[in-house]
Amino acid sequence: MSMIGEYARLTPAELERAVRDPSWALEFIYELIEAGAAETAGGRQPRCLDIDKAWDTLGFLLRRIEFPVDIVHGEEKIPGAEDWGYGPPRYLPPDRVHAAAAALGELPSDALVRGVKEAELAEADLYPNIAGEGLQWLKYVTHHYDALVPFFQAAAAAGDAVVVWLD
Numbered sequence: 001m002s003m004i005g006e007y008a009r010l011t012p013a014e015l016e017r018a019v020r021d022p023s024w025a026l027e028f029i030y031e032l033i034e035a036g037a038a039e040t041a042g043g044r045q046p047r048c049l050d051i052d053k054a055w056d057t058l059g060f061l062l063r064r065i066e067f068p069v070d071i072v073h074g075e076e077k078i079p080g081a082e083d084w085g086y087g088p089p090r091y092l093p094p095d096r097v098h099a100a101a102a103a104l105g106e107l108p109s110d111a112l113v114r115g116v117k118e119a120e121l122a123e124a125d126l127y128p129n130i131a132g133e134g135l136q137w138l139k140y141v142t143h144h145y146d147a148l149v150p151f152f153q154a155a156a157a158a159g160d161a162v163v164v165w166l167d
Contacts, residue, residue, distance in 0.1 A: 002052075002053055002128070003053065003055070003056075003085075003086050003127060003166045003167070004050050004051075004052055004053065004055075004085075004166065004167050005050060005051040005052070005053075005054065005055030005058075005072065005164070005166060006048070006049075006050050006084075006085075006164070006165050006166070006167045007048065007049045007050070007051070007148070007151060007162055007163070007164055008029045008032055008033075008047060008048045008162070008163045009047045009048070009151075009154070009155045009158070009160040009161070009162055010025075010029075010091075010160060010161045010162070010163055011158075011159070011160055011161075012094060012159065012160075012161065014028070014161075015091065015093070015161040015163075018078060018091075018163065019078055019079065022078050022079075022080050022081035022082065022088075022089075023082075025078065025081070025089070025163070026081075026082075026084060026089075029048065029163065032047050032048050033048045036048050044154075045150055045151055045153075045154030045155075046151070049147060049148065049151045050167075051144040051145075051147070051148060052144060053127065053128050054140060054141040054143075054144040054145070055072050055127075055166065056072075056126045056127040056128075057121070057126050057130070057137065057138070057141045058072055058141055058144065058145060058148075059072035059073065060121075060124050060126055061112050061113060061116070061141070062112075064116075065107075065112070067103060067107075068099060068100075068103055069092065069096055069099050069100040069103060070092075071092070071100050071104075071148070071152065071162075071164070072164070073090060073164060074089070074090025074091050074092055074162070074163070074164035074165075075090065075091075075092055075096055076090060076091050076092070076093060077090055078090065078091060078163070084165040084166075084167060085165060085166055085167035086165075086166035086167070087165070087166060088165070089163050089164065089165035090163070090164050090165070091161055091162060091163045091164065092161060092162045092164070093161050094156075094159050094160060094161050097152060097155045097156050097160060097161060097162050098156040100152050100156075100162075101152040101153045101155065101156035101157075102156075104148070104149045104152050104153070105149070105153060109142035109145050109146050110142075112142065112145060113138045113141075113142060116135075116138060118134040118135050121134035121135075121137070121138075122134060
């Protein structure tokens with residue numbers, strides 16, 4: 001089974017309820033995921049997104065450049081939340097989503113990976129084990145990064161929070 005990086009946008013009211021009732025949050029977000037295909041049909045940004053197995057390498061790349069917001073793991077705990085797959089969910093409140101979106105807007109994917117060496121990736125011991133395919137793997141990661149940027153920009157424009165977890 002793979003560890004997949006998952007994201008969900010929540011309105012401030014939904015986030016408030018999620019913090020009060022983590023069980024509701026899990027059920028509500030899985031309903032959003034199921035409804036996702038219909039919601040994106042109008043060309044709008046989805047409320048849920050997964051970055052598949054790119055999360056650990058993306059986190060490494062963002063830490064490497066001292067990105068100001070932890071968009072891979074979230075920054076705030078949802079008190080009392082149970083394990084949603086590989087640990088409990090975390091979130092970014094709307095102000096941190098806005099900060100992340102602004103910083104992402106100034107960071108094209110080619111700048112994110114500029115100067116990365118295969119040996120550096122191997123030494124980082126990232127999930128999944130990408131030995132021997134590190135630089136090719138970066139194309140996979142930047143593909144997911146390029147989906148994450150408009151996701152965060154749409155969340156910021158709407159004033160949403162973002163919940164993050166590994167499933």
